[in-house]
Amino acid sequence: MITALTSLLTKPCLLHLTLSRQLSRYIHPISAAPPSPDLYFSNHFINMNAKRGQLELAHQLFDKMPDKNIFSWTILISGYSHHGKSAQCSQLFSQMLSHHRPNDFAYASVLSVCDHRHGLQVHTFALKTGFDSWIYVANALVSMYWKKNIHDAGFEAWRVFHAMDSRNLITYNSMISGLGTHGQCDKALTLFISMQRDGIEFDRTTLLTLVSSLCGRPNDGFMCFLQLHCLCIKTGLSLDVGVKTALIKGYSISAKEFNACRKLFLETNSKDRDVILWTEIMTVSAEWDPQQALILFNQMRKDDLRPDHYVFSVLIKACANLVMEQAVSAVYCRVIIAGFDNVLELSNVLIHGYARCGSIHNAERVFDEMPKRDIVSWNSILKAYAVHGKAEEALGFFRRMDVAPDETTLVAILSSCSHAGMIKEGITIFDSMENKYGILPKLDHYACMVDILGRAGHLSEAEKIIRQMPMEPDHVIWSAFLGACRKHGDANLTEFASLKLKELDPENSLGYVLVSNIYCSNNSFNEGGFIRMKMNEIGVKKEPGLSWTEIGNRVHEFASGGQRHPQIKEILQNMEVLLQQLKKIGYVPETNLVLFDVEEEHKEEQLYHHSEKLALVFALMNASDSNRVIKIIKNIRICLDCHNFMRLASKFVGKVIVVRDANRFHHFKEGECSCNDYW
Secondary structure, X not given: OHXXXXXHHXXXXXXOHHHHHHHHHHHHHHHHOOOOOOHHHHHHHHHHHHXXXXXXXXXXXXXXXXXXXXXXXXXXXXXXXXXXXXXXXXXXXXXXXXXXXXXXXXXXXHHOOXXXXXXXXXXXXXXXXXXXXXXXXXXXXXXXXXXXXXXXXHHHHHHHHHHOXXXXXXXXXXXXXXXXXXXXXXXHHHHHHHHHHOOOOOOHHHHHHHHHHHOOOOOOHHHHHHXXXXXXXXXXXXXXXXXXXXXXXXXXXXXXXXXXXXXXXXXXXXXXXXXXXXXXXXXXXXXXXXXXXXXXXXXXXXXXXXXXXHHXXXXXXXXXXXXXXXXXXXXXXHHHHHOOOOOHHHHHHHXXXXXXXXXXXXXXXXXXXXXXXXXXXXXXXXXXXXXXXOHHHHHHHHHOOOOOOOHHHHHHHHXXXXXXXXXXXXHHXXXXXXXXXXXXXXXXXXXXXXXXXXXXXXXXXXXXXXXXXXXXXXXXXXXXXXXXXXXXXXXXXXXXXXXXXXXXXXXXXXXXXXXXXXXXXXXXXXXXXXXXXXXXXXXOOOOOOEEEEEEOOXXXXXXXXXXXXXXXXXXXXXXXXXXXXXXXXXXXXXXXHOOOOOOHHHHHHHHHOOHHHHHHHHHHHHOOOOOOEEEEEEOOOOOHHHHHHHHHHHHHHOOEEEEEOOOOEEEEEOOEEOOOOOO
């Protein structure tokens, strides 16, 4: 009677945790002294405690049982497996082998949490006992092999898959997920088609997995993604908020379709929008329209959704993309209030955010105050030093790292050497990558070496690296080499590198523009004009020069030519006054940089309308005496004339001028630049 009553009472406990805790006060004394011989009751009580996370209590009851059957062992093993306790799970499984032959649930439970070495042993035992082809065990084996980061994971998973007598939806989902995770999206799509031919209907997990794997697919990835979206609509899964979140991510990554992302978000009922969906749309906005990301955050708060640390991470990135240092600090205040100030990932993002806003000192402060650091923390500060031209500091931090460097670390330190012209140090680090750090150089590392040698004028050595590298050079490497050839005036190599770049990236304007510039700088304006005309014919457009500066918590945008800004007349008037003063202290316009056959005075006028100069003058017009730092963001590389202009302006106005161009930061102070005129 007691056993039956207790069994009835404990079932609701699984649904109502509070009630179960209250009942346990009365039930536990009954069942614990002495241990009941009723296996059903004991197994039931172990299961109840294991499911609600009371594993220690479940194990104590298990140990007190005078008799145990296969279900007793399996229930406790499953409980440890469900809560990710791999060591206890494996230990129990090993002990069970001395008493009982495992069933399919025991095999599946231990396989879901064990490491690869132990997984192989379990697989071998399953083969001996004939359970390897049972669908529950085989599915667990497929998942186990895919989640192990080994080179032959796919081979082992496929072998299990082909040996199965029957397959279900979980089988296919596990295979598709594994293929997508390991970058084999073509095979994932093929298997998806085979799955439907076998008459197995897909579910949301299948589509979520496929959408994620297509995000990194080149070429026709967008078309495949559209077809999957159509399937989502046809099956009604497009209404699922999780699927919509994945679709937003897919449209953003595979096609840069911000409008499609926003449409999907707006189509979702406001009551159905969860924090994950809000985070995804804000992530997309932070990249394409950072201001919109901040607006979305305020809308989310109005919907009474509490932001998690992922949301704050996206907000910091959005503020950093807007170069709003005060906004980054304001978000961090919210982080502290929300209790996320000790979250490691947020501190790492904060280092990046401050560095991107030009505040290397605040980035250093965050790093120094971190109670715990991981490899991302070190990489973040090293990358910050690299773009701010602080190579000596970067090398110092690199030498005292308390974690092993990874590929990103070495890219950051090689980039520092490149920006500072530290050729010897860069070569030494590159040559020791494999022997000292066990890291094979990848494309990014070779690109850094080409940049290091190319910037210094060692074009033949840079070309030698390109020819001898074990993989095909990509457009980044040819772009670095092309820029070096243009800088050092090697027309033949410039044309050669330009052709290579056009082959790899036909829509990249850099190859066309630099060759055209060489012709024009040699007064061959007809040849230069012909290349520009060819660009127009094939639809290749040069990226326009744009600059931004923050005044009074508002970001102002300037385009070369100045016509975008409503105060352009006042800006040009103040520009003329500043120019006259700078010429008195040594400013000479670099009119040779104007690549059009026009009069000298018109060349000077074109130089004065460069976007960063307009931004500086506007900032000076609105700056208070207490504001000692002016920050400007430029979307392309700063030209020599603007560099000289900023350097002398910092001396004349007595302010620090920080300019971030496409490659790095320039800190102009008292007539000097942090790059030492090497950029």
